[in-house]
Amino acid sequence: MRNRTAQFVMAAGMIALNVTTWSPSALADAATDEIAKYREMLADGNPSELVAAQGEELWKVKRGTKNATLEQCDLGLGPGVIKGASAQLPRYFKDTGRVQDLETRLMTCMETLQGIDTKELNKTKWGKGEMEKMEALVAYVVTESNGHKINVDMRPAQMKKMYELGKMAFFYRGGAMDFSCATCHGQPDKRIRLQDLPDLREHKGAAAGWGSWPAYRVSNGQFWTMQHRLNDCYRQQRFPEPIYGSDVTIALSVYLAANGNGGPVLTPGLKR
Amino acid sequence: MKKMITIAAILAVTPLAWAADDALYADFKAMMDASFRSKGIVDKYRMYQLDFQKACSQDKDPSAKVMQAIEAEQLKTIRYPADGQYFGDWKQGEKIATSGKGLTWKDKTPHNNGGGCYNCHQLSHHEIAYGTIGTSLLEYGKQRGNSDEVVKYTWGKIYNAKAFNACSRMPRNGDAEILTEQQMKHLMAYLFDPNSPVNKK
Numbered sequence: 001m002r003n004r005t006a007q008f009v010m011a012a013g014m015i016a017l018n019v020t021t022w023s024p025s026a027l028a029d030a031a032t033d034e035i036a037k038y039r040e041m042l043a044d045g046n047p048s049e050l051v052a053a054q055g056e057e058l059w060k061v062k063r064g065t066k067n068a069t070l071e072q073c074d075l076g077l078g079p080g081v082i083k084g085a086s087a088q089l090p091r092y093f094k095d096t097g098r099v100q101d102l103e104t105r106l107m108t109c110m111e112t113l114q115g116i117d118t119k120e121l122n123k124t125k126w127g128k129g130e131m132e133k134m135e136a137l138v139a140y141v142v143t144e145s146n147g148h149k150i151n152v153d154m155r156p157a158q159m160k161k162m163y164e165l166g167k168m169a170f171f172y173r174g175g176a177m178d179f180s181c182a183t184c185h186g187q188p189d190k191r192i193r194l195q196d197l198p199d200l201r202e203h204k205g206a207a208a209g210w211g212s213w214p215a216y217r218v219s220n221g222q223f224w225t226m227q228h229r230l231n232d233c234y235r236q237q238r239f240p241e242p243i244y245g246s247d248v249t250i251a252l253s254v255y256l257a258a259n260g261n262g263g264p265v266l267t268p269g270l271k272r
Numbered sequence: 273m274k275k276m277i278t279i280a281a282i283l284a285v286t287p288l289a290w291a292a293d294d295a296l297y298a299d300f301k302a303m304m305d306a307s308f309r310s311k312g313i314v315d316k317y318r319m320y321q322l323d324f325q326k327a328c329s330q331d332k333d334p335s336a337k338v339m340q341a342i343e344a345e346q347l348k349t350i351r352y353p354a355d356g357q358y359f360g361d362w363k364q365g366e367k368i369a370t371s372g373k374g375l376t377w378k379d380k381t382p383h384n385n386g387g388g389c390y391n392c393h394q395l396s397h398h399e400i401a402y403g404t405i406g407t408s409l410l411e412y413g414k415q416r417g418n419s420d421e422v423v424k425y426t427w428g429k430i431y432n433a434k435a436f437n438a439c440s441r442m443p444r445n446g447d448a449e450i451l452t453e454q455q456m457k458h459l460m461a462y463l464f465d466p467n468s469p470v471n472k473k
Contacts (some may be wrong), residue, residue, distance in 0.1 A: 161296070161299075164296060165296075165299065165300050165303055168297075168300045168329075169300075169303075169304065171329045171330050171331060172304070172321070172329050173321065173325040173326075173328055173329050174318065174319050174320070174321050174322075174325055175314075175318045175319065175375075176314075176318060176375045176443070176448055176450065177375065177443040177448070177450065178322075178325055178328075178434075178443055178444065178448070179441075179443075180329060182331070183405075183441045184405065186331070187405070189404075190403070190404050190405050191403050191404050191405075192391045192392065192403040192405065193372075193390060193391060193401045193402065193403050194400075194401045195403075197405075201331065235376045235377055235378065236376060238314065238318070238375045238376055239308065239314065239318065239319055240308045240309060240310055240311055240314045240315065240316045240318055240319050240377070241308060241309055241310075241311035241314070241377060242307055242308055243306075243307055243308065243309055246306065246307035246308075247303045247306065247307055248303055248304060248307035248308070249307070251303065
C-alpha cells in the first residue's frame with residue numbers, strides 16, 4: 001500500500017513540475033494525461049481487492065434470522081453462479097417480477113435466503129454497518145466479471161420499458177440549477193475542470209462509464225457501488241436524494257448498460 | 273404565475289416526443305415521484321419541473337417557437353442593479369468563479385454559494401483547471417469592450433441564461449437565487465476589469 005501511495009505522490013509531482021513552462025491548454029491536457037498515467041500505475045494493484053476479499057468471506061457467512069449464507073443466491077445465471085453474473089445486470093427477474101440491478105438483487109437474496117431486513121440499508125450511511133457489508137459483497141461479485149463483456153438481455157418487454165424510462169430520467173432537468181444527467185454527459189469530448197466527461201448517450205461513453213463502475217476512488221479511499229455513484233451524481237445535480245435501489249436508479253442503469261452493451265467490463269474500476 | 277400559464281399553453285399544443293405515449297409518461301412521473309426524498313437543504317419538491325425545464329428535457333431542443341416563448345418569459349425575470357452599478361471587486365469575483373460549492377444536500381445553507389464558472393468556462397490566463405461545456409471567456413472584457421449594451425447583456429446572461437437560449441446548460445444564477453446581486457457584480461468585475469487576470473496576462 002505504501003508503494004502505491006508513493007506512486008501517487010510521484011504522479012502528482014509530475015503534474016506540478018510540468019506546470020512551469022507550457023501554455024494553459026497544453027497544460028490542461030498534460031495534467032489529464034498525468035492522471036491517466038497514475039491510474040495505469042495503480043491498475044495492477046487495485047485496493048478494491050481488499051474489499052472484495054471481505055465480500056468473498058461474507059458471502060459464505062451464515063447470517064440473518066434464517067442463519068443462512070448467500071451461496072445459493074441467484075444473480076441471474078442460476079443459484080450460486082457469480083462468474084460473469086454482474087456483466088449481465090440489470091436483468092428482468094421472473095421470481096420478483098422486477099428489473100433489478102446488482103444491489104437490489106443482493107437485497108432480494110439477503111431477504112429471502114437469510115431473512116435480513118434490507119430496509120435498514122436505506123437509513124445507513126455509505127461505508128457503515130449493513131451498507132459496508134453490501135459494498136464488500138458488490139466488490140466481490142463485480143471482480144468476478146472483470147474481463148467479461150457488458151451483456152444485458154434487452155429482449156424482455158420489461159427491460160425495453162425500463163430503458164425508455166431511464167432515457168427520460170437521463171434527460172430530465174430539474175433542481176435549483178436546471179441540471180439533468182445530459183447537462184454534463186450529453187455531448188462528446190467535454191470536461192468539468194480537468195475531469196473528462198463520457199458522453200453516456202453513445203456506446204463508447206456508456207461502455208467506458210458503465211464498464212468501470214463500481215470502483216475504488218483514490219481521492220477519498222472509498223469503494224463506491226453503482227448506487228453510490230448515481231446517488232452522488234444526483235447530489236451534484238442539486239436534486240433531492242434518490243432512494244437506495246429505487247426504480248430511477250435501476251432505469252438509469254439499464255439505459256447506461258444497454259448503451260454500453262458489448263463493451264468491456266473492467267470492474268472494480270479505479271477512479272480519481 | 274402568468275409566465276407558467278403562457279408556456280404551458282404553448283406546450284399543450286406542441287407535440288413532444290414523450291407525449292406520443294401518455295401511459296409511459298404517466299409511469300415515468302410515478303417512478304420519479306417514488307424514487308426521491310428530501311435530504312438536508314434539498315426538499316423533494318425540487319425535482320418537480322418548471323415548464324421550461326420540462327420543455328428542455330429531451331436530447332433535442334424543442335421547436336423554435338417554444339424556445340422563443342421561453343426566452344421571452346425568462347427575459348422578464350432579469351433584475352438589473354437598482355443603483356446602476358454593475359461592477360464589484362474582481363478579486364472576489366475570481367473566488368466566486370472558482371468555487372463550485374453550494375445547493376447540494378451536503379451544504380449547510382442555501383446561501384454563500386459559488387458560481388461554479390470554472391466548471392464549464394475558461395476565464396483567466398492563469399487557471400488551467402477549466403471545463404469546456406461552456407465557451408471560453410478568456411479576455412472577455414478586452415475583446416468585447418464595455419459598452420452599455422455589452423455590460424447589460426452580460427449581466428442578463430449571468431442572471432438568467434435561459435433568456436438568451438431557452439435550453440442553455442447554464443444555471444439561472446440570479447433568477448434561481450444561486451448568487452446574490454453583489455456576487456454577480458464581483459463576477460462582472462472579474463470579466464471586465466482591465467486588471468483582472470481574465471484580461472491581463
